[in-house]
Amino acid sequence: MRISRSFFCFFAFISTAWLATPAFSGDFPSDFAVDPAVVNMTLEPKVVVNSGKLEWVPFSRDLTPWVSLSYEDKRPAARPRQVKLVEPLQGDPVRGRELAIARDKGYCIVCHQLPGEQWAGTVGALLLNFKKHNYPNELVFQQIFDSRVFNPISVMPPYGTFGILNEQEIRDLVAYLQSLD
Amino acid sequence: MKRALPLLLLLAATAQAATSAPAPYRQFDPMEDYLPHVKGDMSLSGSYKHWKDPANLDWRMAGNPEENWKLNWKFMDPPFNASVHGGHFAADRGEEIFHELNRKAGRTGKFATCLGARKGNLKGLRSQYPMYRKDLRHVAGLEEVIEHCAAKEGRELQNGSYDNSAVSVYVASQSTGMPIKINVTSAGPLKSAYERGRKVFHARAGRINLACSSCHTYQIGLHLRGTVVTTPYGDVAHYPVYRTRYQLQSLHLRFIECNLATRTQPLKPGSQAYTDIEVFLTGLTNGYPVSVPSERD
Known part of the structure; x- marks a missing residue:
């Protein structure tokens, strides 16, 4: 009788402790530049000339859902994720190109060269004439979804795992790349 | 009492487990060795x-x-x-604020001493920052110390604000070339x-x-x-x-x-x-x- 009651308390304690960990329950780390009262909670500083006060204004995006550099931030980061592409691809290459250039979507040109784009980055592999490599759709899809599966220290953003692009958007990108003669 | 003891022990044990929980998963780039020079x-x-x-x-x-x-x-x-730019105007503003704070009646020289200057001499001070501060009980950069020391003189100079950075530019300019x-x-x-x-x-x-x-x-x-x-x-x-x-x-x-x-x-x-x-x-x-x-x- 005594044992069972103790065990009940033990499990009750453990389960509440686990439930409390994953996301912030309203309390952000004390060193976060945030204002929970505004829509995009993330703040950016505004330096006011000849003033001893630093002003803060809402940033254009909410960045609180992702792991930060704060020591108080105990959320785990998303691990590499392997996915399976179900064919047919059914991607739209025109939409794919728009996503490749859009700042808040693929923005591939920061690192990669794409046809018709000036000031391309040189960090990533050349994507001109992509079709000639004959990569299977599945491989290209996984590379965009989460490239860490192929290379654990890849610097390419895990677009799928981190929720930057949804599945259809990645399909569109694959279709666009596979169309580059 | 006898009944409560094992329960208390269990609670203490789980509390211990909760505080020494494994670090959350984080990804790191390969740790390069760097020469601190x-x-x-x-x-x-x-x-x-x-x-x-x-x-x-x-x-x-x-x-x-x-x-x-x-x-x-x-x-x-x-x-x-060698051009003149906004950094020079900031240095001038910083010099003004520095002397204002350093010449407070009855507290002459206290601000400079708080920043870590020996005998009020700012030369070489910037080269030693960040440093461990006994009063703050942690390592701090120059701007954090400026905020801390200005507060002692009754002035708010928030870390990152223009005036805080201006004082920092002035103090640092005394070490230019060192x-x-x-x-x-x-x-x-x-x-x-x-x-x-x-x-x-x-x-x-x-x-x-x-x-x-x-x-x-x-x-x-x-x-x-x-x-x-x-x-x-x-x-x-x-x-x-x-x-x-x-x-x-x-x-x-x-x-x-x-x-x-x-x-x-x-x-x-x-x-x-x-x-x-x-x-x-x-x-x-x-x-x-x-x-x-x-x-x-």
Whole structure:
């Protein structure tokens, strides 16, 4: 009788402790530049000339859902994720190109060269004439979804795992790349 | 009582387990070894040979957008850059505030002493920051100490504010040309901060999963759109800096700009993670002269 009651308390304690960990329950780390009262909670500083006060204004995006550099931030980061592409691809290459250039979507040109784009980055592999490599759709899809599966220290953003692009958007990108003669 | 004992013991044990829970999963770039001296860049990017003598830079490289990264943008620093810019106005404003605070009736010289000046002499002070502060009980950068010491004189100079950075520019300008010298190799709080900073520098974070090192260690000299990635060595000698497209910017405000650009939630100036990165980067600037007032685009 005594044992069972103790065990009940033990499990009750453990389960509440686990439930409390994953996301912030309203309390952000004390060193976060945030204002929970505004829509995009993330703040950016505004330096006011000849003033001893630093002003803060809402940033254009909410960045609180992702792991930060704060020591108080105990959320785990998303691990590499392997996915399976179900064919047919059914991607739209025109939409794919728009996503490749859009700042808040693929923005591939920061690192990669794409046809018709000036000031391309040189960090990533050349994507001109992509079709000639004959990569299977599945491989290209996984590379965009989460490239860490192929290379654990890849610097390419895990677009799928981190929720930057949804599945259809990645399909569109694959279709666009596979169309580059 | 007898009944409650095992229950209490169990609760204590689970509480213990909760506090020593394993660290959450984080991704790190491969931990590079760095030399805590500016010449360490010769085994990283090799660009140091082009900018080690700030008075004699190759002006042809400065004018070439494909090559100016090799000068680590030092052509915007004094003495090579002799133009007058917003950094000089900040230094003047900082001097004014510094003397105002340092000449308070009955407390003459207290502000300078609080900052760490010996006999009121500011020469060489900037080269020793960040340092361990007994009164704060942690390692702190110059701007955090300015906020702390100004508060003692009854004035609010928030870390990152224009006036705080202006005082910092003035104090630093008294050390222009003197090499940065912090000891991050002897056991102590500064070495611990350096090691923590090195770890944070390699920690992936944010919406696009990047660490500082993802670009500034492993992609130096490559293009990211219109910009070319530079070395982390020798980079903190010119802060706070006048940004022509922004305003006076302290190093921690620069970190915030980096975080926002890589879509990572920024931290407040003076936060421990930022101070640790500051110590790490200052270690990598050891031996390079303080270059203030300076400007960047």
